[in-house]
Amino acid sequence: MLLGVLFVGISNYFAVTAVPYIRLTIDYLKTVKEQGISTEESYHQLLIYGLYMLGYALLSGFFLFLMRQTIIVMSRLIEYDLKNEMYAHYQKLDTAFYKRNNTGDMMNRISEDVGRVRMYIGPAIMYIFNTSFLFMFTITEMISVDIKLTLFVLIPLPLLAVSIYYVSNTINKKSTKVQEQLSGITTHTQEAFSGIRVLKAFGRESKSITDFEKQSNSYKNLTMGLIKVESLFQPFMILLIGLSTLFTIYIGGMQAIEGKITYGNIAEFIVYVNRLTWPIASLGWVTSLIQRAAASQTRINEFLHTTPEIISQTAPTEAIKGDIEFKNVTFVYPDSGIKALSNVSFTLPKGKTLAILGRTGSGKSTLANLICRLYDVDSGEILIDGKNIKNIPIAALRSQIGYAPQEVILFSDTITHNIAFSIDEEIQKEDTIIQAAKDAAIYANIMSFKDQFETIVGERGITLSGGQKQRISIARAIIKQPQIMIFDDCLSAVDTETEEEILSNLKKVMRGKTSLIISHRISTVKNSDNIIVIDKGEIVETGSHQQLIEKQGAYFELHKMQLLEEEVR
Ligand SMILES: Nc1ncnc2c1ncn2[C@@H]1O[C@H](COP(=O)(O)OP(=O)(O)O)[C@@H](O)[C@H]1O
Ligand SMILES: [Mg+2]
Known part of the structure; x- marks a missing residue:
């Protein structure tokens, strides 16, 4: 900018210096008449004045150029x-x-x-x-x-x-x-x-x-x-x-x-x-x-000047193993004032599978959001490996969570890039992407597209069905092989047969990893190690499929109803 100011000054100096030559020229013309100066001599003099003006104009213009090149740049x-x-x-x-x-x-x-x-x-x-x-x-x-x-x-x-x-x-x-x-x-x-x-x-x-x-x-x-x-x-x-x-x-x-x-x-x-x-x-x-x-x-x-309310710890941490514990967690959405979870407690040991079952609006997705620390709990605490998640650096936490959200977002990009979204470009390998697609039971679909893995999806690309989108989202979650996996209702648009296939594939992928499966369908959750039934933000029942059936409570009722639905279909 300082240079620019200098150039502005120089440019204007030359621009103004040129003007008196106009006066000189006109006054000279008068003297030509009065003193009878020869035509040839006067032409010569006029040419000199003209050249001066041109020279100053060029100089002024040159610095004007430099001025824009500095200040505008x-x-x-x-x-x-x-x-x-x-x-x-x-x-x-x-x-x-x-x-x-x-x-x-x-x-x-x-x-x-x-x-x-x-x-x-x-x-x-x-x-x-x-x-x-x-x-x-x-x-x-x-x-x-x-x-x-x-x-x-x-x-x-x-x-x-x-x-x-x-x-x-x-x-x-x-x-x-x-x-x-x-x-x-x-x-x-x-x-x-x-x-x-x-x-x-x-x-x-x-x-x-x-x-x-x-x-x-x-x-x-x-x-x-x-x-x-x-x-x-x-x-x-x-x-x-x-x-x-x-x-x-x-x-x-x-x-x-x-x-x-x-x-x-x-x-x-x-x-x-x-x-x-x-x-x-x-x-x-x-x-x-x-x-x-x-x-x-x-x-x-x-x-x-807006500061994020969720503040990341900078303390170094050891790798996350994957024990999750909720202790009397209560959460109210700050903007709507809706109490989405109240006094929720459970433990999910490393390597196990926990299912959360409940009706729409019962607080299942909220629970997943809290584990990813998209929000902070109001009271109670969430522990991972026995440590409050507020004390784990957010990047370290999220890098160890594979999350397939309920609402699938695909970017306007190739299928490859959408699946490999969660891992850095340098370490992307073709076979891992293919394997993830196979595990999510979307491989055959992808191969049937004209451009296969290079097919562009998202807004301007081809339109995928709801179930296909969900499966790409699952592939994206599992490809990075995180310690904790969260599947939020992401099989809802997949038919029961494909669901079986995916679940059995996931069993392999999830071996030794902690996973949380959220659903409103019994078929999705029945093979989990433990099932929690929640309603209106509170836990109403817990146990394995067998135990819950024997209990003849809410789970049992839901099971009966969904079996009937299957038969009707
Ligand atoms: N971002 C949000 N802001 C405010 N309220 C929300 C938000 N997300 C969900 N809720 C409310 O919290 C409750 C639980 O929602 P959610 O956890 O999405 O239920 P589920 O996943 O079981 O369908 C609902 O009453 C819902 O209206
Ligand atoms: Mg939900």
Whole structure:
């Protein structure tokens, strides 16, 4: 930036130095007539003046180039740093933060707000220095010619700056509204496209069209308003410049008649005034840029100063073995106030399989979230290898957990990359990926696709069935061979036969590892070492399949009902 400031100064110095040659030229023309200088000699002299002006203009232009190369480049580099810093910070924040803030807002801060801050550190700073230097050099030159004329021609300029400030403020306000409306349209369109199947199935196309029309219409009206202000802007500027020029000629003319200044001075002044107009007007624009940047920076800081509530220990730890224990765990979701778990206690020894069975909303997924430490418990504690999980570094903990969440998320990438997502690129091996796919009983499906493992899935790729997605998610969880595996209802969309196959494969994979299987289906859980039945966040029964059947309680009832369902099918 310091270099940039230097270049701004040099560039303006040369730009201003060139102007007196206009005066020299015009005054020389007068003397040519008066003193009868020969045509040849006068051509020669004019050429020299012209070359001087060209030379200064070239020099000024060259430093102008360097100025942009330093200051604007600096602002882009800062933008780059700021974006990366924010993205890295986003990654540190906990899930509760993501519940509180919507995606659009987070994306806006990283793109729009950063963009506005960049407008300040780049163009705004550049124009401030540019105007200051130009003003300094030009005013010195002008005053050396005539103070009175200088004062008169400068009168319209502050007026210009203030009005530009108001106009740019109005333009900014209006364009913010336009921007908001545009993102409204984007959201609407995006939802209409991604939900197109529901939309068509319910025959709501015409409603979707009218909704879109409404949104477009309000966007159109807003842009019309913006254009009105924008179209006034330029004529207004030209008018004010014209006024300044008029002043110069009128007052300068009177001074010239009195013999105080020459015709050349008038010409010189017209150039000065025209040169000064835009930089001074830009002060108004720059002020509104700075205000916007300040507001944006405040918003950015709000996020950058948010600290994750879940704090990782930095203490070194031994490798996790996989004993899990819940001691009187109670958990209330901070945003909804829903008590999802109350007083839950159980132990899951290393190498064993525990199943959690319960109806929707009974708190099963919450339990899995707590083991991954996506949230911290309110009371009670979760111990892993006898140690409170709050004392285990989060990275160490999560690297030893293979988690297949209830809601499957696939990235717009190849199947290979989706499965190998949990392991680092350098240690990915083809056979481990294939083995994971086989264990998750998805291998045959993958091989039937045209591009096989290179098939792109996710939003723009081929659409997988719910069960296929779940199996890819399982492959992703088991490929890293973690000590603890959590399968959250991830066989719900898989038919019972495939489920059998996967479960028997998993038995091999899970040998010696601790696993937690969450389901609402008896068939999924019946072979587990231990089964916990939960309801409304509380444990109602525990035992093996056999024990629970003999108990003839809630599990037994559920079993009976699901057997009936099977028969009906
Ligand atoms: N992120 C969340 N924020 C607030 N409440 C939640 C959240 N996730 C789940 N809940 C609530 O907690 C309860 C337990 O949910 P969950 O653990 O997902 O049940 P399950 O997995 O057994 O269907 C439900 O009443 C649900 O509405
Ligand atoms: Mg769930």
